[in-house]
Amino acid sequence: MAFLRRPPAFSHVPARTSLLPAVSSCYRLATACHFKSPRLAALRQHPEQFISLTPMSAVINKLTNLVTGGPNSSRMAASEEVFVGSIDQGTTSSRFLIFDKTGEPVALHQEEFSQIYPHPGWHEHDPHEIVQSVQNCIEGALKIFEKDGHSKDSIKAIGITNQRETTVCWDVKTGEPLYNAIVWTDTRTAALARELKARPGSDKLQDVCGLPISTYPSVTKLLWLLRNEEKVRSAYEAGNLAFGTIDAWLIYKLNGGPEKNVFVSDPTNASRTMFMDIHTLKYSDQMIDFFSYEFDLRKVHMPEIVRSADPKSFGQISSGSLQNFPLTGCLGDQSAALVGQKSFQPGEAKNTYGTGCFLLYNVGDKPVISTHGLLATVAYDFDGKPVYALEGSIAVAGSGVKFLMHNMGFSYASHKITELAETVPDNGGLVFVTAFSGLFAPYWIDDAHGTMFGITQHTERGHIARATLEAVCFQTKAILDAMEKDSGHKLSELKVDGGMSNSALCMQTQADLVSIPIVRPQMRETTALGAAIAAGFAVDVWKSFDELREVNTAGQTTFAPKMDPKASEKMFKRWERAVTMCKGWLAEYDGEEQEETPASTKIRASL
Numbered sequence: 001m002a003f004l005r006r007p008p009a010f011s012h013v014p015a016r017t018s019l020l021p022a023v024s025s026c027y028r029l030a031t032a033c034h035f036k037s038p039r040l041a042a043l044r045q046h047p048e049q050f051i052s053l054t055p056m057s058a059v060i061n062k063l064t065n066l067v068t069g070g071p072n073s074s075r076m077a078a079s080e081e082v083f084v085g086s087i088d089q090g091t092t093s094s095r096f097l098i099f100d101k102t103g104e105p106v107a108l109h110q111e112e113f114s115q116i117y118p119h120p121g122w123h124e125h126d127p128h129e130i131v132q133s134v135q136n137c138i139e140g141a142l143k144i145f146e147k148d149g150h151s152k153d154s155i156k157a158i159g160i161t162n163q164r165e166t167t168v169c170w171d172v173k174t175g176e177p178l179y180n181a182i183v184w185t186d187t188r189t190a191a192l193a194r195e196l197k198a199r200p201g202s203d204k205l206q207d208v209c210g211l212p213i214s215t216y217p218s219v220t221k222l223l224w225l226l227r228n229e230e231k232v233r234s235a236y237e238a239g240n241l242a243f244g245t246i247d248a249w250l251i252y253k254l255n256g257g258p259e260k261n262v263f264v265s266d267p268t269n270a271s272r273t274m275f276m277d278i279h280t281l282k283y284s285d286q287m288i289d290f291f292s293y294e295f296d297l298r299k300v301h302m303p304e305i306v307r308s309a310d311p312k313s314f315g316q317i318s319s320g321s322l323q324n325f326p327l328t329g330c331l332g333d334q335s336a337a338l339v340g341q342k343s344f345q346p347g348e349a350k351n352t353y354g355t356g357c358f359l360l361y362n363v364g365d366k367p368v369i370s371t372h373g374l375l376a377t378v379a380y381d382f383d384g385k386p387v388y389a390l391e392g393s394i395a396v397a398g399s400g401v402k403f404l405m406h407n408m409g410f411s412y413a414s415h416k417i418t419e420l421a422e423t424v425p426d427n428g429g430l431v432f433v434t435a436f437s438g439l440f441a442p443y444w445i446d447d448a449h450g451t452m453f454g455i456t457q458h459t460e461r462g463h464i465a466r467a468t469l470e471a472v473c474f475q476t477k478a479i480l481d482a483m484e485k486d487s488g489h490k491l492s493e494l495k496v497d498g499g500m501s502n503s504a505l506c507m508q509t510q511a512d513l514v515s516i517p518i519v520r521p522q523m524r525e526t527t528a529l530g531a532a533i534a535a536g537f538a539v540d541v542w543k544s545f546d547e548l549r550e551v552n553t554a555g556q557t558t559f560a561p562k563m564d565p566k567a568s569e570k571m572f573k574r575w576e577r578a579v580t581m582c583k584g585w586l587a588e589y590d591g592e593e594q595e596e597t598p599a600s601t602k603i604r605a606s607l
């Protein structure tokens, strides 16, 4: 695999953003690129160190010189080159990357946005801020792309990938949101989910849509909004209520809103609402009827479901520097990561350690409805022959690390949490069930809250840090066990990516707990790469999976299992006991009203 032919670049710091997102942009790019420079390697390992050591402008200049080989490095003519853009709209940040045909990122801009927590368990985003952050990212990445000598005309297509399930309601006439986006992690619907589960026929739904009822899919969020938000209900009554996941909202807004009214979603996103029949990739009458007992959901405008790679349906960008550039691909972020990891064959799997952690296992051209706590989801639909995945979803991964940083004040940087965990040889008997949003797969315990077991006078912060990293690894082990039962097949290795996979300690722990090798690519922007691949397929930048064989194969790290299997089994048993013991915590709050929190603590920007 060749190293980059030409160095990539990174964005300038937008005036509004804080230092960390800018460093984060640089860091991500350093992570993404195959550089041998020791300083870039240092940046890759410890991005936040650059904050305290150096003023931002100096960081930018130094890094610019590092990646471009100095201020006078020559610019290459790029007329014959082909690039694909990728919008990656995640839970905590938005990014825009530009990939060349070999799958190398050549420019990136990333911006974090506000995380809004109005009450315990509630989690919202401002839909306008999400769109603005994406537009800023496009402008930021494009600026450096052109500065590096490329022409924007060489960008042939743009893909979108996004956080899934997060729900936006807007008015079809004005295009204005009627409430903040309710984020996938939000648990305000716990009582509603229990109510739905108690209704006749609830046990039949998973066979149709692939998901069990819980706080997680979009449907419960929509029903909550209809019940509780006056503006949403008025729009519904007037026949003006539009409902969509983030892909639909972004595509609608990027196309110019009500004027163009491009209102579509792809099956990987639509399959997360509970409204889609996973077998036909169409809205299901059975599902809509089931959920329409209080409100007639046929009165709600829902996006048309179209293929994940499509040269026409997603429209084009209506303003800004990429005005009239075509949007041609769309994938939910976890499906995009599966594609970016090139897990195109049944039996291949990837695990993405981002804000949450999601293991997707390619099961081929028929969905497998889990009987062991997993979800059936659409992996991708490029050509009308959909490919499916079994999914194990973990709600808390990197967000656990951020909790220790921001809520507990353990450190100022994610990698410092790993360093803290390395100060102790083991977890000292501590188990942290990080059930901040209840527990997702394979347990589906809505009434759990975060719980620590095994605290003694011996316990120190290092143990808590270690137990936080381990919690994701334990849940991954439980998910893999469930997958083995559902599929009758044992994985031979697990591909990983996402921010938390930067932690070598976490990846080694993972290998020890699941007893198979963990394979981590050097270029970990696989989610964005997956959306670029979808967009590129739609316009023949790539025509077959074969052409992608060499993409992102350089510099992989393999973590081989080292722990005595008996010791790892003992650790896992203790975790299982902790999971059993954390059940039922919220039972006393059945039907409760949430307590108001002081206005000053309502909005907390996540740095």
Ligand SMILES: Nc1ncnc2c1ncn2[C@@H]1O[C@H](COP(=O)(O)OP(=O)(O)O)[C@@H](O)[C@H]1O
Binding pocket: 090, 091, 092, 093, 353, 354, 355, 356, 397, 398, 399, 400, 401, 402, 414, 415, 416, 417, 418, 498, 499, 500, 501, 502, 503
């Ligand atoms: N070295 C590290 N050790 C532990 N966690 C890390 C490390 N580096 C990044 N993370 C975590 O990874 C998460 C960000 O991953 P990312 O893939 O960007 O998430 P998302 O796409 O969901 O926004 C953050 O929660 C961060 O705390």
Ligand SMILES: O=P(O)(O)OC[C@H](O)CO
Binding pocket: 090, 091, 092, 162, 163, 164, 165, 184, 332, 333, 334, 354, 355, 356, 357
């Ligand atoms: O933000 P991430 O990367 O943790 O992914 C969010 C998922 O799409 C939620 O289902």
